[in-house]
Amino acid sequence: MSTPRLWITRRLSDATLERAARDYDVVINHGDLPGTAAELIAASADFDAIIPCHSEHFSADVVAQFSDRLKIVANHSVGVDHCDLPSLKARGIAVTNTPDVLSDATAELAMLLMLGAARHAVAGDRIVRTGQWDSWSPAFMVGKQVTGARLGIIGMGRVGRAFAAKARGFDMEIHYYNRSELSAEDAKGAVYHDSIESLLGVADFLSLHCPATPETTGLMNAARFAMLPRGAVVVNTARGALIDEAALLSALESGHLAAAGLDCFQVEPGGNPAFAAHDTIFMLPHIGSATRTTRDAMGFRALDNLDAFFAGKTPGDLL
């Protein structure tokens, strides 16, 4: 077989691009803008493989217009909610993702968001930075202690477990909801709840680590925010679709929730402008996996999947 033609839709890490150029007939989108529907459709006629990010949307409508040339979509992401998997499967297009390698980086960011939200990072930074720090008192910027508190995790997959591991370093009491109970070896003492409602009742801190699917869209709505203990802190490094943002805002404005730490939003890029007025919301722009180490590992994992596919083997992360 001649060298497969590969389209890389975004500027991945240098090491990834070098390896891709060594092994494939590769075209890289150095402009680094998200691939449009028209570009994806055109690429399906010119390339055997695409490495996209979550910024490219393989909707049913787009996939229906694909040519037969495209054989594999090797995602540079663990989340695949941007891909209509049944449509891609029906077209005989293989789809892979990059699990495991971003779990620690994402868990680190969840920890940053949890601590920052709990301890007034937004207002504290601004007051010092803008020269408005003109007084101090014992009652000043009193936050919520993480050490020893109860942490609820929804979705105890790889990232959820990595976050639990870091939270154990803060002596947190870990509770989780997952579709199935973990083995004792994986749970490491975390308490299983067989319903989200049961988990919410004990979650002084709540962190979301489940994928966005039709079932999890709007998972945290007004009724469920109300089930959290008063003064709870909510962290989301998974997907914006999991949270009803208007309900989150109401829960913060009413004082029922103390704070939120968000790396994901319903609208990305951009986020929710209504959040900007709230110091209780510590926000980052979807950078959970954005460390040098992890970007290389994600790119290499996507290339490992491609290499296996074009060698006639089953890619390790075939979905």
Ligand code: 8YV
């Ligand atoms: C990535 C992510 O930054 O992997 C995912 O699902 O959401 C992020 O960690 C992004 O998808 C890179 O393509």
